[in-house]
Structure formats: structure tokens, C-alpha cells
Amino acid sequence: MSIFDIAVTTISGENTTLAPYKGNVLLIVNTASQCGLTPQYKGLQELYERYRDKGFTVLGFPCNQFAGQEPGSEAQIAEFCERNYGVSFPMFAKIDVNGPDTHPLYQHLKAHAPNGEEQDIEWNFGKFLLDRNGNVVKRINPRVQPEELASDIEALLQA
Template identity: 50%
Template sequence: MHNAEFYGLTAQTLQGKPVSMEAFAGKTLLIVNTASKCGLAPQLEGLENLYQKYKDKGLVILGFPCNQFGNQEPGSEKSITEGCLINYGVTFPMFSKVDVNGANTHPVFRFLKNRLTGWFGSRIKWNFTKFLVDKEGNPVRRFAPITSPDKLDHYLARLLV
């Protein structure tokens, strides 16, 4: 069933353009809080590999830079864009820097955390927490930061049939 609450949310791209989650209706989404200076940043390459493998089957990966963990995303939107593209070849949509915890939590992450809690409640513990959202806009799985993108392959293969 189409999730009107999720599809009513919006986010701003790195270029400053507002995008409604409705634009991704009918797509399977993998939503990730990223940080280019994080030790887990090489996961960007793995995420890009998944995107290239499954984008024609309906997968869209949405990256949301976040500087709430160890000051690992201190740069501007321009430096984030350049770092993701040059260092990791990222072509999937990247959004403006957001908070994923606290009073200023971005609405997309507030929604996801309320629907899928982690080991220690809803709070996101680190960069590269991943949320899998089905093509109806329903969160179906949350993955820990240390879960590498290649470990998500079989979940995606099942959802993208």
C-alpha cells in the first residue's frame, strides 16, 4: 500500500533543489547517512556498485551527508559533491547535509527511525546506517553502519523481482 506519509516528505539536493519523496514512488530505495571523511567512506563505492547493478530494476540509493559523528563531513555542499564524485564515482542522488539525531533530525530520518529501530532504539549510532524502503514507501529493513553494501545484495535481489 502506498505510504502517503513517506511520499509527503521532501529533501533538498546538494544543488539546493527541493525533491519530494513522491518522485521515487514505485522505486525501491536504500537511504544512507554518509560522511566522506569516515573510515566507512569506501562504502560509497560499494553503494555505487549496487546502484549500477540494480538501477534498471528500480533501485535508487539516496545519500544524505551528515556531520554528527566525529566531524566526518565538515565540508560544504560543493566539496561533498566533488569528494563523492571524484573519490568514489557516485552517481546516485545526494542530498544536502542533514542531522539524523536530535532536535533537528531531518523528517526523512525521523520517519525511518520511528518505523525501524536499531539494536539500541531508534537513535542512529554512526555514519552509513542504511534503510531499505520498498516500492510502496514502506521501510522494510535497517542495516548497521558496518554492514557492507555487498551484504545487501540478496535483500535487493528479492525486492527487485
């Protein structure tokens, strides 16, 4: 199964897949609104604005598995992200990224990460960078700031 075939739900409740993003370089991030790393939304939005016209997309997947730092409803999350960080990149419904209810997207991402990095997601704002064919190129620690990924993104956009 391709990553583009995986069923997801948008933050507004629409059932879809990742097929609309086929051909784009993707940065998939598990997010949270009440985390010390929440200001990364600003950097993620800046990356999205800087590279979206070149075929780059950030996909945000809220998750409440880390210290309950994403307790709100999808509507509250969407409003928070837009109001505080001007988020316009695609956001999705809350999911689990670890444990028995891990969403199929995160099962896929962890299973296909380079260097056999199949371990659990460490915290909010863990990132996966994917090439235009949906291959996981890099798994990125939550503490890595979005702006630090610019050269990796540029290389994938030019590949």
C-alpha cells in the first residue's frame, strides 16, 4: 500500500486520503496546542509559505498522547492554529501515533523510516520528511526547528 492510499480525516471532518498530495515533498508532523514546542507552528507555516508553490506541503496531525497537550476538539484546534500562528497548511483530525490504536499513517511512517527507525514517536512535533513519491527520507526529532529543514526540503524539491 502506498502512503497516498491511506485514509485520513481532515480537521473539518471530511474523509479523504493523502492522494491529493502525490507528487509533493511532504513534511508530516504530529502537533499539539499546549506544548513547549507549539511555537514550531510558526516555523512550519513559514516553510509552507516559502515552498508550497514549488511542490511542498506540511501536513499536521494533532495528537493528545503526550501529557494531554492537545485536549481540544478539532474545531478548537483549527481555530487556535489559525488565530495564533496563521496556519494555512492542511490539518487533520486528532490521531494516535503510538500504542494499540496507532493510526495506519503512523504505522506506515514508522515502518518505512530509513535506518530501521521504527520506534515510537518521542513527543509532539516529531517530523517525517517524504520525497515526491511518498518515500520516507528522514525521521526528524521533535526538537529540531522547522527552519533547520530548509536545505533538506530544497534538495528534495530539486531532485
